[in-house]
Amino acid sequence: MIEENDWGLNWMQTPWIVWGLVPFLAVNIGFWGTAIPLELILNKLMQDDSSFWNKWFHLIEYGNQKNRRQELAECRAQISLAHQAKVSLMQMCGPTAIIGAVTAGYLLPLWMPAVERTMPTLAQFTLQMIIMEIVGDFSLYWGHRVQHSSQYLWENFHSKHHQLGTPSALSAACIDGIDATLQASIPMLLAGLSARAHPVSFWGHCFFRVSQNVVHHCGMTSPLLSILFFKYLPGRADNNFHDYHHRYSNYQGQARNYGEYFTLWDELFGTASNLDKLKMK
Ligand SMILES: [Zn+2]
Ligand SMILES: [Zn+2]
DSSP: OOOTTOHHHHHHTOHIIIIIIHHHHHHHHHHHHHHHHHHHHHHHHHHOTTSGGGGTOEEOOOTTSOOHHHHHHHHHHHSOHHHHHHHHHHHHHSHHHHHHHHHHHHHHHHHSOOOOSSSOOHHHHHHHHHHHHHHHHHHHHHHHHHHHHOHHHIIIIIHHHTTOSSOOGGGGGOSOHHHHIIIIIHHHHHHHHHHTOOHHHHHHHHHHHHHHHHHTTSSEEOHHHHHHTTTTSTTBOOHHHHHHHHHHOOSSSSOSOOOSSBSHHHHHTTOOOOGGGGGGO
C-alpha cells in the first residue's frame, strides 16, 4: 500500500532520480571510495616492508616472476598512475557513465515494480543482492569473453585495458567506453531488471559491484578484503583470479578467468585457470 504524504516515498517515485542519478552517484562513491584508500595502502607496501599494512595486505606475486614492486613500476612507467586516474575520471563521470545513467533512468522504470516502501525488507534486500550479483557476473563473463573472441572488439576496445599487465586499484576504470558498457553498464542493467530490485537494493548493487571491481584490480590479497567482500563463501573468486587474467590472458583468443565475482562461469564453460596455481601467494 502506498504511504501517503511520505517525503521519502515521493522522492523515490521520481524515476530519473531513482534509477539514473542515484545509481550514477553510487557507482562513483563505490569506485573512488575504494580506489583511493587501496592506492594509499599499496603505496605503503611499495615503500616499506615493515609497515603496519604489511600485516594485513599482501602483494600478489607469481613464483617465477620478478617482484610486483618492480613490475608495477615498469607498468606505470608506460601508463602513469596520473593517466590511469584521468581515464578513470572520464569513464566514471564522462559520456559512457552519463549515457548509462540516462538509459537506466528511462529503461528500468518500464519494468521495475512501483516503489511502495522507502526501504526493502532485509530478506528482499539480501535475495535481490544475490540475484544481481549472479546475473551481473554471468553477463560480465560474456561481455568480457566476446571481446577476447572477436578480433575487432579486442583490437579496438578491450586490448586497451590489457595494456595494464600489473594493475592496481585505479586500473579498474582505465578502460575503453565500449568495454565498460559491455562489462559494466549492461551487466548492471540486466542485474537490476532480473531481480526487479527495489531502488535501495539496486543502489547497493551498483556500489558493491564497482567497489569489488576495484578490489579485483588492487594487486593485493587481504583477509580484511576477503571478509568485507564475502570472498570466503564457496564459489567466490578472490582478487588474484582477475589479476591472473591480466598477467596471463593478455591476448586475443581463448583466454582464462573471464568472470570476476565467481569462479563458477569459468569452471562451467571450461575457461578457468588452474585454481591451485592461484594459491601461490
Ligand atoms: Zn580480458
Ligand atoms: Zn581488469
